[in-house]
Amino acid sequence: MPRIRHLRAFTVDAQGGADYHDQPAGHWIDDHIATPMSVYPEYRQSRQSFGIDVLGSLVVEAEADDGTVGFAVTTGGEPAAWIIENHLARFVEGAPAGDLERIWDQMFRATLFYGRKGLVLNAISGVDLALWDLLGKLREEPVYALLGGPVREEQVFYATTARPDLAEGMGFIGGKLPLRHGPAEGEEGLRANVEVMRSMRERVGDDFFLACDCWMSMDVPYATRLGHRLDGLGVRWIEEALPPDDYWGYAELRRSLPPGMLTSTGEHEAGRLGFRLLLEMDCADILQPDVGWCGGLTELVKISALADAHGKLVVPHGSSVYSYHFVITRHNSPFAEFLMMAPRADEVVPMFSPLLLDEPVPVGGRLTLPDTPGFGVRLNPECELKRPYANRRR
Ligand SMILES: C[C@H](O)[C@H](O)CC(=O)C(=O)O
Numbered sequence: 001m002p003r004i005r006h007l008r009a010f011t012v013d014a015q016g017g018a019d020y021h022d023q024p025a026g027h028w029i030d031d032h033i034a035t036p037m038s039v040y041p042e043y044r045q046s047r048q049s050f051g052i053d054v055l056g057s058l059v060v061e062a063e064a065d066d067g068t069v070g071f072a073v074t075t076g077g078e079p080a081a082w083i084i085e086n087h088l089a090r091f092v093e094g095a096p097a098g099d100l101e102r103i104w105d106q107m108f109r110a111t112l113f114y115g116r117k118g119l120v121l122n123a124i125s126g127v128d129l130a131l132w133d134l135l136g137k138l139r140e141e142p143v144y145a146l147l148g149g150p151v152r153e154e155q156v157f158y159a160t161t162a163r164p165d166l167a168e169g170m171g172f173i174g175g176k177l178p179l180r181h182g183p184a185e186g187e188e189g190l191r192a193n194v195e196v197m198r199s200m201r202e203r204v205g206d207d208f209f210l211a212c213d214c215w216m217s218m219d220v221p222y223a224t225r226l227g228h229r230l231d232g233l234g235v236r237w238i239e240e241a242l243p244p245d246d247y248w249g250y251a252e253l254r255r256s257l258p259p260g261m262l263t264s265t266g267e268h269e270a271g272r273l274g275f276r277l278l279l280e281m282d283c284a285d286i287l288q289p290d291v292g293w294c295g296g297l298t299e300l301v302k303i304s305a306l307a308d309a310h311g312k313l314v315v316p317h318g319s320s321v322y323s324y325h326f327v328i329t330r331h332n333s334p335f336a337e338f339l340m341m342a343p344r345a346d347e348v349v350p351m352f353s354p355l356l357l358d359e360p361v362p363v364g365g366r367l368t369l370p371d372t373p374g375f376g377v378r379l380n381p382e383c384e385l386k387r388p389y390a391n392r393r394r
């Protein structure tokens with residue numbers, strides 16, 4: 001097995017990419033979506049106004065001593081690049097390219113004193129995914145084959161979108177709508193949240209599932225009231241209603257929602273112990289780790305096994321091709337998420353556009369992955385990369 005000669009971390013000079021919140025003005029993903037900052041009126045209209053796009057994309061490249069290069073993209077931008085070049089690279093460079101477990105464990109243990117979740121786990125995830133890509137290329141196999149192979153021929157998708165009604169016409173199995181109002185917007189906001197779901201239900205057929213995304217914006221009493229007001233509209237789940245660390249709140253919310261209405265969370269959780277808490281406290285029916293944020297594939301495999309043992313579904317958050325290679329290999333991941341990145345949510349465009357070439361997209365809501373080695377994507381040479389910490393100190 002070749003050894004890893006270089007690990008490199010880059011930022012990207014382009015909007016979009018893995019930091020999909022970094023979009024031009026007027027994009028639906030920035031248009032009055034409820035957040036934890038919605039308690040402050042001046043930050044309600046735009047999530048970019050409070051800095052949701054402040055990190056930017058991160059590109060990690062791992063080059064083996066035979067010249068093969070694996071890479072991955074996630075969020076984390078310049079601060080994650082600093083962590084990788086100044087700290088994580090020492091556990092990667094010189095190691096056999098197949099030593100994924102040891103490298104992951106060393107990166108995690110060595111950053112415990114300032115890491116554990118958030119940005120550091122973004123960085124670790126980026127390195128881990130680049131190493132999976134490299135290993136696939138060295139073994140000439142797609143990552144889903146390295147993970148044990150597909151359990152079904154194709155995967156089906158639901159869409160996260162401002163227009164679930166349009167997503168239905170595109171063949172998706174369901175649509176998840178981000179809600180616009182949080183508790184600080186009172187009864188009027190609650191009515192508007194319910195009304196938008198009601199009108200969406202009128203526009204889509206009964207077999208098309210609807211869900212709503214709350215992006216950490218609510219509290220237990222509000223989310224419980226919302227759930228009961230939505231009862232009867234066929235809302236399959238209420239997503240991420242509470243801050244990620246409020247395990248107690250999630251457990252209470254799950255118990256309080258109407259029968260058949262599920263809770264989901266996990267896109268801002270990281271590491272198997274975080275997910276163990278969610279599972280043992282019975283916080284959610286569906287776990288949604290983001291493979292670019294939760295610790296990468298090496299950790300997602302463990303999170304998924306834990307969830308399976310608790311009889312829970314894992315439907316990873318976003319993360320494009322990095323999720324798709326995982327979802328196709330797991331029985332308890334029956335479908336995948338697709339984030340509609342067209343500014344008006346009216347067409348399917350690659351989730352991490354314009355950063356990747358050959359990025360697969362669902363057609364008619366379905367996707368069969370090619371058997372290209374690694375994750376099967378290439379960096380778009382038109383996106384300018386910068387390596388801010390090339391001359392790292394160690
Ligand atoms: C659209 C959501 O507010 C958020 O930007 C993405 C997300 O939470 C999800 O895809 O789930």
Ligand SMILES: [Mg+2]
Nearest residue numbers: 213239240267
């Ligand atoms: Mg979400």
